[in-house]
Amino acid sequence: MTAPSLVEKLVMHTDSRICLVVLDGLGDIRAASNKYRTPLEAAKTPNLDALARQAAMGRMLPVDFGVTPGSGPAHLGLFGYDPREVEIGRGVLEASGMDMIMEKGDVAARANFCTMKGDTIVDRRAGRPPTERTIEMCRLLEKSIPTIEDVKVIIKPGLGHRFVVLLRGPGLVEGVTDTDPHHEGEPIAQSKPERPEAAKTARIVNAFWRKALDVLKGKEPTNGLLMRGISSRPNIADLKERFRLDAAAIATYPMYRGLASLVGMTLLDTGKTPSEEFETYLANYDKYHYFFIHIKGTDEAGEDGSFERKVSVIEQFDAALPVLLRKQPAALAVTGDHSTPCPMKLHSWHPVPLLLVGPNCGADLKPRFTEAECNSGSLGIFESRHLMALLLANAGKLDKFGA
Amino acid sequence: MTAPSLVEKLVMHTDSRICLVVLDGLGDIRAASNKYRTPLEAAKTPNLDALARQAAMGRMLPVDFGVTPGSGPAHLGLFGYDPREVEIGRGVLEASGMDMIMEKGDVAARANFCTMKGDTIVDRRAGRPPTERTIEMCRLLEKSIPTIEDVKVIIKPGLGHRFVVLLRGPGLVEGVTDTDPHHEGEPIAQSKPERPEAAKTARIVNAFWRKALDVLKGKEPTNGLLMRGISSRPNIADLKERFRLDAAAIATYPMYRGLASLVGMTLLDTGKTPSEEFETYLANYDKYHYFFIHIKGTDEAGEDGSFERKVSVIEQFDAALPVLLRKQPAALAVTGDHSTPCPMKLHSWHPVPLLLVGPNCGADLKPRFTEAECNSGSLGIFESRHLMALLLANAGKLDKFGA
Numbered sequence: 001m002t003a004p005s006l007v008e009k010l011v012m013h014t015d016s017r018i019c020l021v022v023l024d025g026l027g028d029i030r031a032a033s034n035k036y037r038t039p040l041e042a043a044k045t046p047n048l049d050a051l052a053r054q055a056a057m058g059r060m061l062p063v064d065f066g067v068t069p070g071s072g073p074a075h076l077g078l079f080g081y082d083p084r085e086v087e088i089g090r091g092v093l094e095a096s097g098m099d100m101i102m103e104k105g106d107v108a109a110r111a112n113f114c115t116m117k118g119d120t121i122v123d124r125r126a127g128r129p130p131t132e133r134t135i136e137m138c139r140l141l142e143k144s145i146p147t148i149e150d151v152k153v154i155i156k157p158g159l160g161h162r163f164v165v166l167l168r169g170p171g172l173v174e175g176v177t178d179t180d181p182h183h184e185g186e187p188i189a190q191s192k193p194e195r196p197e198a199a200k201t202a203r204i205v206n207a208f209w210r211k212a213l214d215v216l217k218g219k220e221p222t223n224g225l226l227m228r229g230i231s232s233r234p235n236i237a238d239l240k241e242r243f244r245l246d247a248a249a250i251a252t253y254p255m256y257r258g259l260a261s262l263v264g265m266t267l268l269d270t271g272k273t274p275s276e277e278f279e280t281y282l283a284n285y286d287k288y289h290y291f292f293i294h295i296k297g298t299d300e301a302g303e304d305g306s307f308e309r310k311v312s313v314i315e316q317f318d319a320a321l322p323v324l325l326r327k328q329p330a331a332l333a334v335t336g337d338h339s340t341p342c343p344m345k346l347h348s349w350h351p352v353p354l355l356l357v358g359p360n361c362g363a364d365l366k367p368r369f370t371e372a373e374c375n376s377g378s379l380g381i382f383e384s385r386h387l388m389a390l391l392l393a394n395a396g397k398l399d400k401f402g403a
Numbered sequence: 404m405t406a407p408s409l410v411e412k413l414v415m416h417t418d419s420r421i422c423l424v425v426l427d428g429l430g431d432i433r434a435a436s437n438k439y440r441t442p443l444e445a446a447k448t449p450n451l452d453a454l455a456r457q458a459a460m461g462r463m464l465p466v467d468f469g470v471t472p473g474s475g476p477a478h479l480g481l482f483g484y485d486p487r488e489v490e491i492g493r494g495v496l497e498a499s500g501m502d503m504i505m506e507k508g509d510v511a512a513r514a515n516f517c518t519m520k521g522d523t524i525v526d527r528r529a530g531r532p533p534t535e536r537t538i539e540m541c542r543l544l545e546k547s548i549p550t551i552e553d554v555k556v557i558i559k560p561g562l563g564h565r566f567v568v569l570l571r572g573p574g575l576v577e578g579v580t581d582t583d584p585h586h587e588g589e590p591i592a593q594s595k596p597e598r599p600e601a602a603k604t605a606r607i608v609n610a611f612w613r614k615a616l617d618v619l620k621g622k623e624p625t626n627g628l629l630m631r632g633i634s635s636r637p638n639i640a641d642l643k644e645r646f647r648l649d650a651a652a653i654a655t656y657p658m659y660r661g662l663a664s665l666v667g668m669t670l671l672d673t674g675k676t677p678s679e680e681f682e683t684y685l686a687n688y689d690k691y692h693y694f695f696i697h698i699k700g701t702d703e704a705g706e707d708g709s710f711e712r713k714v715s716v717i718e719q720f721d722a723a724l725p726v727l728l729r730k731q732p733a734a735l736a737v738t739g740d741h742s743t744p745c746p747m748k749l750h751s752w753h754p755v756p757l758l759l760v761g762p763n764c765g766a767d768l769k770p771r772f773t774e775a776e777c778n779s780g781s782l783g784i785f786e787s788r789h790l791m792a793l794l795l796a797n798a799g800k801l802d803k804f805g806a
Binding site: 006007010359360361362363364365375376377378379380381382386388389390391392393394398399400401402403 | 432433434439462466467468469470471472473474475476486487490491493496744746747750751752753754774775778779783784
């Protein structure tokens, strides 16, 4: 636990609402291939334009200059965490990505089936079995090994040969080595504790795979399993503890729901379109003080390099915006978690455009919400981990500092 | 004492002059209530406009994103201190605000008269006596208790029931508890040391209020006193030590004079209007290398929500500007300590506009000095604690770093 930041010391609980809308991968770049227009510039967005005139605008660096973030760090920044300081283990990310809610003290591993010959791994991916086979094997494992000592074993199948093993019980911590030797022709590795406190975790992990080998005996090609990235939920204070916020997440993709749950948000059931997500926001407006609404389509279009589709997702968002605005929070931000420029077909380091609106935001009077207009907005260019303080301030939730 | 910063290591003494003009609470926001114009935008400022064309412009965060500062932290930032690291106790602020110059080692307490019945506090504010009564009682106390052990007692009356007790003598440090129990129906509390070094301070504080009770016996309703926020001058290196600057302050309000004295500025006698303050600057130009000129009216207008008055103070400042410019320093900054937007009637977190002019500032060629023009200036948006380095650099007082 680090000492509370100045903002955490100043934060007050009030009845005002904050809403953060994240269009995943929203930011883009002008290039010859898109005729030097970004999707935000090309899209017809009458509702967003009207909002822009009332808003304060700026751009945010997801992590730092030149750093291209994955979805984990990018969202942690938006939620007010320093993404350089909070590390999310691969097992936890995988579990979060599969909608498994991790409790404090849980340990999760990325797992996959492999093929053994005697004690030797002969195919690390078990010949890439169909997902149905993995589902069947996972059911068998969970039924056969419900617990080890006082630890509950929870197994969830993923795609192909992949699955997640989640261990829940007292005394489990991360800091153990993989059982995957990362080479074929070797036996499964013993998990070893990297520090004394992790001895129990290593013992449970090793007991699990030994029992699993018995269960999987004769089930070629899925007669073995490997575990990697064995990790525990990061020990971070949640949004309630840090900012006195009862927070809710409206997201359709498992990974973003998982990330939201890691910082203490309640996950709301929702339809998949922006309009349906906004209806979920309206229906829950009275119950929470902070809403995170995630829209995935912009990122997928960017990764596919589909300029037209990214424009179309933005226009679909714009058309749904009046639904959201039926309940205007004290502070509303529209932004991206990172840029996914169509010309690159990848996440990138480019700062994301930010629009922030509220009664005291100060209107920049910009005609549109685009990357270029944001460059000269009153919010400047800053790291996204500071967005939370701006939202809290605009919502009247920060006390004055000093006399 | 922290290690010297890079800027402190590079600083050189030269004969050039720096002038920092602070229009208190200058920054504002566009809102429906002001027809989307800030006072700087609405004011007629021909002299400032002419200066703007030659200037480098930008915006400054007084403390950090979203943080609304009081005057203390806001000015410490402008003077080159990190306001998150320098804490000014309530007693020191109160003493500074009443124009009491605190020396190193002094300890000050916010004090007020109360009404006692036997050993019990029956009215924590002594029925809010008129100021005249407090003046009379303070004179009586100071005459009756000039010293305790080797400690001099200095007392200054404030408004209503309030006054300040300043203790001057060897071995005094902050870190003692209040004598105010913060509830009626209780006796006066013993001040307790929170660390061993503060034992003498607690002893003197307790001896003072016991003697004072004897002096005030029979003087109902002002027959008792309470002390809070017992604190010492912050242990910070002054502007001379850090930046080799002989600094002078031209300010009319006690609090700003107090803050200036805390960082080692000489307080100059001055008339109250901007024009008179600028005449004071001209008269002292040869004697100091750094001038802090404080203009209060903008903040008061903002706190009253009086758009017209804020415009008028800015226009009055603009009309006086030619007086200031009779002696052009190597680096001149015009800015605010924080924003006090008229629509909010409060200090706020919004970045303040900054104009910096000097022979080598680089002209942004902006037509006017407004918040919006500053958004796209060459100085960007940065924390005000960095302003000192920019002023020193423009004044040719910073050596090259490295070869």
